Amino acid sequence: MSRGYNFSAGPAVLPEDVLRQAQAELLEWSGARASVMEISHRGKDFIALAEQAEQDLRDLLAVPSNYKVLFLQGGATQHFAQIPLNFARRDQAVDYVLTGDWSEKAAKEAKPLAQVRIAASSADSNYDRIPARAEWNLDASAAYVHVTPNETIRGVEFHDIPDVGGAPLIGDVSSTILSRPFDVSKYALLYAGAQKNIGPSGLVVMVVRDDLLERCPKDIPKIFNYAEHAAQGSMLNTPNTWGWYLAGLVFKWVKAQGGVAAMAARNRAKAELLYGYIDRSGYYRNPVEKSARSWMNVPFTLPREELDAAFLKQSEAAGLLALKGHRAVGGMRASIYNAMPLEGVQALVDFMKDFAARNG
Ligand code: PMP
Secondary structure, X not given: OOOOEEOOOOOOOOOHHHHHHHHHOOOOOXXXXXXXXXXXXXXXXXXXXXXXXXXXXXXXXXXXXXXXEEEXXXXXXXXXXXXXXXXXXOOOEEEEEEOOHHHHHHHHHHOOOOEEEEEEEOHHHOOXXXXXXXXXXXXXXXXXXXEXXXXXXXXXXXXXXXXXOOOOEEEEOOOOOOOOOOOHHHOOEEEEEOOOOOOOOOOEEEEEEHHHHOOOOOOOOHHHOHHHHHHOOOOOOOOOHHHHHHHHHHHHHHHHOOHHHHHHHHHHHHHHHHHHHHHHHOOOEOOOOHHHEOOOEEEEEOOOHHHHHHHHHHHHHOOEEOOEOOOOOOOEEEEOOXXXXXXXXXXXXXXXXXXXXHOO
């Protein structure tokens, strides 16, 4: 058996070069005479690795100097709760824009901690679009505005960063970070679970503006306090050292590919190939409004649900893995993150053509 093309939504495909390097240095990393997983996070070797990974991410995203980069744990889900805990008072309004399942979950987790307002939502059209900015009903006094620039389940993506006026903009960029260039300074805080474009699960990368950190309350446990994590260089407690190491390798890989602009050119070509075929096929269907279609997650349905099982079985046999759609949507979903090569998407399209011809 050989490695297939892995279309999993996350944990997701990692660059093969990165996996090979990790394999080659698994037993003895650098000059440590031990695995990178077996050495102290406070030793000078690991600290150098950690600093280099941070610098590479700063370079890739052009992070301004008045932002901290944190390497945290807990998954994006923990931060759905930790963000309101740090940046809003219980009696304060926080604005959430609902564009799919993940923004819904983020808003739900904030409910016990602040006055959650739904500033806009496309739930009424089954999350098939981004509500137009003119429809957003923002509270000028809100502690922050929360958006999910890419909804991993429905495959809905913001292609521009909205202007939200004075309130700090917070973005859950779990499934879009590093896929294309964007202006970090439009956000006060960005966070991403690593298991799509960064590395293994169990690591969360956060980019946060210094003035926001000044809001972190002193009366919450330190382990939940972002300002404490920032003050201690994300080493308040033992970090996910293995995740940090792999993220560092992925950042180097993205740089070697030509950086985020090169990733964007490749991601655009992959998305155009797949959506172009779906639209022309008259067989497969993607329900998302064209202007809001994700470059990273492409859900599609077959003409009859009875065909799904055969499609999944045969695609898997052809080495095209993990195409089953999320249970909330049904059908299929192809996640085509940075590490998915164009050849993988071409192989998928070729299979889809053949399947349609055989099951018309
Ligand atoms: N936000 C988005 C956009 C996601 O795609 C996911 C997971 N797929 C999450 C949050 C939750 O991440 P985690 O499972 O790491 O908590």
